[in-house]
Amino acid sequence: MAYPANYRYTREHEWIEIDGKTGKIGITDYAQNSLGDIVFVESPKVGAAVKKGEVFGSVESVKAVSDLYSPITGTVTEVNEELVSAPEKINTDAHASWIMKVELSDPAEVETLLSAADYEKFIAEETGK
Amino acid sequence: MSTSTVTPELRKTPLYAVHRQMGAKMVDFGGWDMPVEYSGLISEHMAVRTGVGLFDVSHMGDIQLRGPESLNAIQHLCMNDAAKLEGGQAQYSAMLYPQGTFVDDVIVHKLSDNDYLIVINAGTREKDYSWVKTNAQKFHCHVSDYSDYYTQLAIQGPKAAETLQKLTKVDLSTIKFYHFKWGTVCGLPNTLIARTGYTGEDGFEIYIPSDEATSKRVWEEVLEAGKEFGILPCGLGARNTLRLESALSLYGHEISETINVFEAGLDRFCKLEKGPFIGSEALQSVIAEGGPTRKLVGLEMVDRGIARDGYGVFNESGVQIGSVVSGSPAPFLKKNIALAFIPKDYSALDRQLFVQVRNSMVKAKMVPIPFYRRPKKQS
Numbered sequence: 001m002a003y004p005a006n007y008r009y010t011r012e013h014e015w016i017e018i019d020g021k022t023g024k025i026g027i028t029d030y031a032q033n034s035l036g037d038i039v040f041v042e043s044p045k046v047g048a049a050v051k052k053g054e055v056f057g058s059v060e061s062v063k064a065v066s067d068l069y070s071p072i073t074g075t076v077t078e079v080n081e082e083l084v085s086a087p088e089k090i091n092t093d094a095h096a097s098w099i100m101k102v103e104l105s106d107p108a109e110v111e112t113l114l115s116a117a118d119y120e121k122f123i124a125e126e127t128g129k
Numbered sequence: 130m131s132t133s134t135v136t137p138e139l140r141k142t143p144l145y146a147v148h149r150q151m152g153a154k155m156v157d158f159g160g161w162d163m164p165v166e167y168s169g170l171i172s173e174h175m176a177v178r179t180g181v182g183l184f185d186v187s188h189m190g191d192i193q194l195r196g197p198e199s200l201n202a203i204q205h206l207c208m209n210d211a212a213k214l215e216g217g218q219a220q221y222s223a224m225l226y227p228q229g230t231f232v233d234d235v236i237v238h239k240l241s242d243n244d245y246l247i248v249i250n251a252g253t254r255e256k257d258y259s260w261v262k263t264n265a266q267k268f269h270c271h272v273s274d275y276s277d278y279y280t281q282l283a284i285q286g287p288k289a290a291e292t293l294q295k296l297t298k299v300d301l302s303t304i305k306f307y308h309f310k311w312g313t314v315c316g317l318p319n320t321l322i323a324r325t326g327y328t329g330e331d332g333f334e335i336y337i338p339s340d341e342a343t344s345k346r347v348w349e350e351v352l353e354a355g356k357e358f359g360i361l362p363c364g365l366g367a368r369n370t371l372r373l374e375s376a377l378s379l380y381g382h383e384i385s386e387t388i389n390v391f392e393a394g395l396d397r398f399c400k401l402e403k404g405p406f407i408g409s410e411a412l413q414s415v416i417a418e419g420g421p422t423r424k425l426v427g428l429e430m431v432d433r434g435i436a437r438d439g440y441g442v443f444n445e446s447g448v449q450i451g452s453v454v455s456g457s458p459a460p461f462l463k464k465n466i467a468l469a470f471i472p473k474d475y476s477a478l479d480r481q482l483f484v485q486v487r488n489s490m491v492k493a494k495m496v497p498i499p500f501y502r503r504p505k506k507q508s
Contacts, residue, residue, distance in 0.1 A: 036154070036366065037171045039458045040435055058487070060435055062170045062458050063366050065487075 003028065003120055004095055008113035011122060012069040015095060018110055023072055024098040027059060030123045032094040035061040038087045043079040043100055050076060050102060052109055057099065059090070072109050074102040142187035143280050143344040153364060159252025161188040164364040173367035174460040177328050181286035181355045182363035183348070186327075187339065188251035189281050192261050195244045196270030203245050205407060206264055207237060208390065210400040214239040219307045219325055221398050223384070224260060225408025229415060231384040231393070233257050236325060238309060243270075246321075248281075250380050264407060280344040284351060285332030285371075287503075288358035293333050295354040297322065301333070315347045327368060329375025330503055367460075374459045376427060376468060376498035382438065382454040383425055383468055391421040392470065394498075421473060423451065427498035428467040428482065434491035436467035436484040443483040443490060450475060453484060459500060466500050467493070 007015045013031035016023045032038060040060035050056045050070040057068045078101040083089060090097045104110075114122060139162035148155065153164035164185065166173060176182045194202055203211045209222035216239055224232040233253045238246040249257040258274050265272050284293050290301045299312030299322060309323035317337055326332035337347050352360055369379070378384045383393055390399045390412055401409055415421060430436060436456030441449045456467035467484065475482075475495075483490040 034154075036166055037169050037460075040433075060458075062370060062460060063165070065435070065437060 003116040005116045007095070007116060008071065008110055009116065009119035009122075010069060010071045010113060013123075014069060014071050016071045016110070016113065017098070018104075018107075021104055021107065022077060023074070023102050023104055023110075025071060025100050025102060026096075026098045027068065027090060027094055028119070028123075029094040030126075031066075032090050035059065035064065035066060037062050038090045041083040041087045041090070041099060043083070044076050046076050046079060048076045050074060050100075059087070059099075068099065070102070071113055072102055072104055073106055074104045077101045077103050140188070142185055143339050143341045144185045144187065144348055146341070147345050147348055148185065148362075151362060153362070156365065158188070158365055159250070161251055163188060164362075166364040166366045167362045170364070170366040170370065171460045173361050173363040174370050176359060176361040177286040177330055177332075177363060177367065177371055178461045179287065180358045181284060181288040181292050181360045182328075182367065183351050183355065183360060184283040184285065184363050184368060185280070185348070186283050186334070186368075187280045187344075190249040190251065190254040190257060190274070190276035191279055191281075191336070192247045192249060192258055193240075193245065193273045193275055194247070194261070194265060194270050195273070196268070197243055198268035199243050199245050199270040202265040202268040202270045202272075203237060203247075204403065205268070206261060207235065207247075208399040208406060208408065209237070210403040211237050211239065211245070212403065216241045217308055217310060219309055219323055221307070223390070223395065223398065224257065225390065225406075225412075226386060227408055227411060229389040229408040229411035230386050231380065231388060231390075232260050232386070233380055234378055234384055234395075238321075238323065246275075253380060278339055279336040280339045280347070281334060281336055282347065282351065283326055283328075283332060283334045284355075285326045285328040285363075286330050286358075288355065288360075289330070289332040292351065292355040292358060292360060293322070293335075296350055304333075306331070315350045317343070317347070327377055328371040329377065329499065329501055330371070369455075370457055370460055373455050373457055373466065373468070374462060374499070374501035376500060379455060388470075389415060389421065391415055392423055392425065394425045423470045424473050425454075425468055425498075426471055426475075427496045427500055428453070428456075428469055428484065428493045429496045429500075430465035430467070430484065431481075431492040431494055434484070434486040434489070435465045436469075436486065436491075436493065440467075441485045442469045442471055442493075443485060444475070445481060445483075447483075447490075449485075450482075456484075462500055464500075466496075468498070 156165040207222040314320040321336040451471035
C-alpha cells in the first residue's frame with residue numbers, strides 16, 4: 001500500500017492531508033491492518049477543539065480499542081458520518097477514509113509531522129523489531 | 130493509535146512456521162506466540178458459523194492418568210461425575226481449589242477403565258500439571274504430561290464432519306457430541322478424534338504427532354479437504370468471539386481462582402452428590418449460606434458502544450454494581466455483547482443497566498445466555 005506523498009503522518013499512525021487552512025485526518029493503512037476488522041469509530045463533535053498529540057476519538061476493531069491522536073491543533077469543522085454506518089471503509093481504503101476535518105490554528109505545526117518517506121521508514125523499523 | 134509487538138521468548142506450537150508463512154498476525158496468548166487472525170476475524174468467525182474453520186490449538190495441554198485408582202483421582206480432582214463416563218466419552222468439568230474456585234476448566238476423556246485424558250488450558254498448563262501431580266499422589270495412578278507430544282487441531286463448523294470425513298475411514302456420524310474414537314486420519318493410525326470444541330458449533334478435535342512435518346501435512350490436508358466448503362484457518366480472535374457468542378467460559382474471565390462454581394453458573398457440571406472432592410465442602414457452605422451473592426449474566430448493548438473486559442456495570446441510579454469480564458462485538462449476531470458479574474438480585478431479564486464505555490454511560494439490557502445456540506440438525 002502506497003503512502004500518499006502529499007500527506008503528513010504521525011508516529012501514532014494518523015495521516016493528515018492539508019488543503020489551505022484545513023486538514024483531513026484519518027488513520028494509516030498500517031494502522032488499519034494491525035487493528036483488523038474495524039467496527040466502530042468514535043469521532044469528536046463539530047466545533048470541538050483538538051490539540052496536537054492529544055486524543056480526539058477512538059477506533060475499535062472486534063478485538064481492541066485504539067485511541068486516535070490529533071496530528072494538529074485546531075477546530076473540528078466536519079466529521080465523516082459515513083463511517084458511523086460503514087466503519088469497515090477504513091479497512092478497504094484507509095487513506096481515503098477521513099475521520100474529521102480540522103481548521104488549523106497553527107499551520108506551522110505541519111512541519112513537525114513525518115513525510116511519507118519518513119513514515120515508511122518508521123513502520124519498517126516497527127515491524128522489523 | 131498505538132500498537133504493540135510480540136516479545137521474543139514466547140513458546141511456539143509445531144505449526145508456528147506455517148502460521149507465519151500464511152501471513153497470520155501473531156499475539157502473545159498465555160505465553161504462547163499464537164495466530165490471532167489470518168484473513169480477518171469476522172470472516173473467520175463467519176466461516177465457522179456457516180461452513181468450516183480450522184484452528185491450531187496445540188497450546189492446550191494433555192494430562193493422562195493411568196492406573197487402578199485413576200478414576201478415584203479424577204473424582205477427587207474434578208467437579209463433574211466421571212464415574213458416569215463410558216469408554217470413548219468426554220465430559221466438561223473443572224478442577225477446583227479447596228475454596229470452590231477454579232484451578233482450570235477441563236475436558237475429561239475416558240480412554241478406557243483406569244485410563245483418562247484431561248485436556249487443559251494453555252495459560253495454566255504448568256500450574257494444572259503440578260496440581261494434578263500433587264493431588265493424585267495418594268492414589269494408585271500414574272500422571273503423565275503429554276502436552277508436547279500432540280499437535281491438536283480443531284475442525285469446527287456445520288461442514289466440519291464432511292471435511293474431516295474425507296480424511297478418515299472412521300464413520301464420523303457414529304461419534305456423538307462429546308464422544309471420541311480412534312482411527313486413521315491422513316494416514317496416521319490411532320489418531321484420537323473427539324467431537325468436541327470451543328465454538329458453539331458441531332466440530333472435531335484431533336490429536337496428531339507433534340513433529341513439524343506431520344503437523345504441517347495434516348494442517349494442509351484439512352485445508353484442502355475443506356476447500357469446497359470455504360474453509361478458513363482461524364485464529365484466537367475468532368476463537369474468542371465464537372466462544373463468547375456461545376457464552377463458554379474462558380479462564381481469567383468467567384472463571385478464575387476468585388470466582389466460584391455457582392457464580393460462574395456452572396452448577397450443572399458440578400456434582401456435589403457424587404461425594405467429596407476438592408472444593409466440594411466450600412461449595413456446600415455457599416449453599417448453606419444462601420447461595421452465591423453475584424452471578425454471571427449476559428448483556429446486550431442497547432445504545433452505540435462496545436463493552437470491553439473490565440468495564441464497569443451500573444444501575445439506573447448510577448451506582449456501580451459489577452463489571453464486564455468478556456465484552457466484544459458479536460460478528461454473527463451483529464450485536465455488541467458482554468458477560469458480566471452483577472449482584473444476584475439484579476436477575477430480571479431485559480432489565481436496563483449501563484456500561485461505562487470510557488467517558489460515557491451506554492445503555493445495555495440483560496439477555497439470556499448463551500447469546501447464540503446452533504440450529505438443530507435438519508436430518
